[in-house]
Amino acid sequence: MKNQAYRMALLYDFYGDMLTDRQKEFYDLYYNEDLSLSEIAENYGISRQGVRDVIVRAEATLTELEDKTGIIRRFHVMQDQLKGVLDSVDAIAKRNAQLYQDSEIEALTESIASVLEKLKQE
Amino acid sequence: MKNQAYRMALLYDFYGDMLTDRQKEFYDLYYNEDLSLSEIAENYGISRQGVRDVIVRAEATLTELEDKTGIIRRFHVMQDQLKGVLDSVDAIAKRNAQLYQDSEIEALTESIASVLEKLKQE
Numbered sequence: 001m002k003n004q005a006y007r008m009a010l011l012y013d014f015y016g017d018m019l020t021d022r023q024k025e026f027y028d029l030y031y032n033e034d035l036s037l038s039e040i041a042e043n044y045g046i047s048r049q050g051v052r053d054v055i056v057r058a059e060a061t062l063t064e065l066e067d068k069t070g071i072i073r074r075f076h077v078m079q080d081q082l083k084g085v086l087d088s089v090d091a092i093a094k095r096n097a098q099l100y101q102d103s104e105i106e107a108l109t110e111s112i113a114s115v116l117e118k119l120k121q122e
Numbered sequence: 123m124k125n126q127a128y129r130m131a132l133l134y135d136f137y138g139d140m141l142t143d144r145q146k147e148f149y150d151l152y153y154n155e156d157l158s159l160s161e162i163a164e165n166y167g168i169s170r171q172g173v174r175d176v177i178v179r180a181e182a183t184l185t186e187l188e189d190k191t192g193i194i195r196r197f198h199v200m201q202d203q204l205k206g207v208l209d210s211v212d213a214i215a216k217r218n219a220q221l222y223q224d225s226e227i228e229a230l231t232e233s234i235a236s237v238l239e240k241l242k243q244e
Contacts, residue, residue, distance in 0.1 A: 065140065081240075089230075095226055108217075
């Protein structure tokens with residue numbers, strides 16, 4: 001399961017609140033705190049298989065949500081497009097700096113770049 | 123229920139695929155085809171209350187998904203920010219047209235505006 005850690009982190013970020021409290025707890029211990037299944041099992045006094053079932057079910061729920069809604073996929077498309085926009089804004093800023101040194105255009109390109117940088121991180 | 127039609131359309135667009143086939147069917151007839159509960163009931167040979175239950179449950183599922191993930195809310199914040207970016211790009215385009223008539227800046231602002239307009243519609 002852990003070879004999917006990056007994908008799972010992304011899914012969890014978007015859809016984690018759809019999980020039950022117990023699923024969230026085990027998921028967090030396993031993926032974020034990096035405990036083993038056996039360690040979690042011991043802490044909670046249940047079987048290793050029991051822990052595994054909870055996490056596998058949580059992953060199935062997260063995966064199903066994305067498969068059906070495609071929301072993360074849509075976000076990624078949007079992020080790619082924002083990156084393209086940012087490149088164009090940089091090109092405007094450079095051309096302005098070289099040829100016109102227009103302070104208004106400079107301020108506008110800076111404000112756009114700052115908004116886009118923030119959006120890209122979300 | 124129908125006074126929430128706009129909100130429901132938005133929820134359905136994002137999360138509709140999480141509904142069962144029957145929920146989707148009734149939802150579509152009720153909200154998109156604008157049939158009454160009684161008309162749907164008659165077509166399917168079930169009670170009006172039965173149809174109502176299916177739709178109410180579908181709405182509850184959609185609402186819960188958004189309450190828990192906040193994805194549509196996040197999209198709206200992003201849309202607002204993109205609108206701000208678009209306004210700044212327009213300001214650059216106008217200033218360029220007035221003062222410099224730089225064809226490279228013109229092409230860049232046009233390409234940015236076209237990408238952002240598309241993103242705003244998504």
